[in-house]
Amino acid sequence: MYTPYSQSVLRHNQILIWLCVLSFFSVLNEMVLNVSLPDIAHDFNKAPASTNWVNTAFMLTFSIGTAVYGKLSDQLGIKKLLLFGIIVNCIGSLIGFTGHHFFPILILARLIQGVGAAAFPSLVMVVVARYIPKENRGKAFGLIGSIVAMGEGIGPAIGGTIAHYIHWSYLLLIPIVTFITVPFLMKLLKEEETIKGSFDVAGIIFMSIGIVFFMLFTTSYKMTFLVISILFLLIFLKHITRVSNPFVEPSLGKNASFMIGILCGGLIFGTVAGYVSMVPYMMKDVYQLNTAMIGSMVIFPGTMSVLIFGYIGGLLVDKKGPLSVLTLGIVFISFSFIVSAFFMGMTPWLITITFVFVFGGLSFAKTVISTVVSSSLKQEEAGAGMSLLNFTSFLSEGTGIAIVGGLLSIRLLDQKFLPIISDPSTYLYSNMLLLFTGVIVSSWLLTMTVYKRL
Structure with missing residues (x-):
């Protein structure tokens, strides 16, 4: 018979286990395709400048998303955002796999995957901070950190093996494994009270446009892209000095x-x-x-x-x-x-x-x-x-x-x-x-x- 204390410990351990599963399979997405870039370049007859967008597209939305999820966690709640991230990541995987013969669809899929995957580094640590007892948080953070490092470590080996013996497109399906965590996390995580607040959507748009055009400049070295990038980044810098809750604190x-x-x-x-x-x-x-x-x-x-x-x-x-x-x-x-x-x-x-x-x-x-x-x-x-x-x-x-x-x-x-x-x-x-x-x-x-x- 479980006591309330033992039930609480069991629940905390279950949360930690599924967070580790989520972290491990989600982080593989960052490394597995890197080793396949030459194969992708060959299949699409693309130069590295274009092919590297397979990784750049993911990192672009991933980096912006990590900041966005962190700011939204108090307003929308961790549970909803984590579920949203998992589902979007899986949708991106399916789009990429089914449409991998078309390079624009592949890039779109990686952008979508980045939007979903960004939820994991931002929210997993918040879940640990809110659900794991203070005396066990150090061990929990250490365990998740080790799992993440292991995922990054074996990612290239898994990616290289699957790409060589099967096909690189199957690597896009790996994040779908994270969907098995959904029913368990939805059951274990509580509904949270949310607070109302403003969100700097315009700032994110200005900054994102500036970043995208700068990356496009590094791909083609067209000065028009650089000028547009600088213009929107200057607009962004001016914008964050005028709003009450800026995306980046000026x-x-x-x-x-x-x-x-x-x-x-x-x-x-x-x-x-x-x-x-x-x-x-x-x-x-x-x-x-x-x-x-x-x-x-x-x-x-x-x-x-x-x-x-x-x-x-x-x-x-x-x-x-x-x-x-x-x-x-x-x-x-x-x-x-x-x-x-x-x-x-x-x-x-x-x-x-x-x-x-x-x-x-x-x-x-x-x-x-x-x-x-x-x-x-x-x-x-x-x-x-x-x-x-x-x-x-x-x-x-x-x-x-x-x-x-x-x-x-x-x-x-x-x-x-x-x-x-x-x-x-x-x-x-x-x-x-x-x-x-x-x-x-x-x-x-x-x-x-x-x-x-x-």
């Missing part, structure tokens, strides 16, 4: 150290995301590896290493300080890029090894950026500030993927700059890695200059 723009922190973090995260999107093309062109090998032999060890480096990074921040850990992370990333650039074409195992250190360095950088950015915020700015950090981090990853796709397509860097490189098929990728190194090191120097003064 007062944060006056906090110079905070803005520099999210800028540098965005450059680092976007560069690594762009590199990850480039690796499948590189492994196909230079090493002639198939999709299954790229996913399981090259990318998988690196993504799984995050589990180890994330734990180590947290310990080092407390012992050595955040800036020392950031420096170590930047050394990992930049050294890996330089080694890969100078010895491109020797063996694919070199890329596998350096990939581990790129993700290790990224794990260190993410830990540090979160730490130093939060330290630059006043207590009353913490909520809005960290929300903006999450938004810009996701958005920068999508932007990095778009920019790298454009650079791979115009092939401006497809020239022999390094005398040590003799194979023409490696010129473009070697030079791209040197460019990545420059961006990473510049971001580190700016971060160190600003935060050493604090």
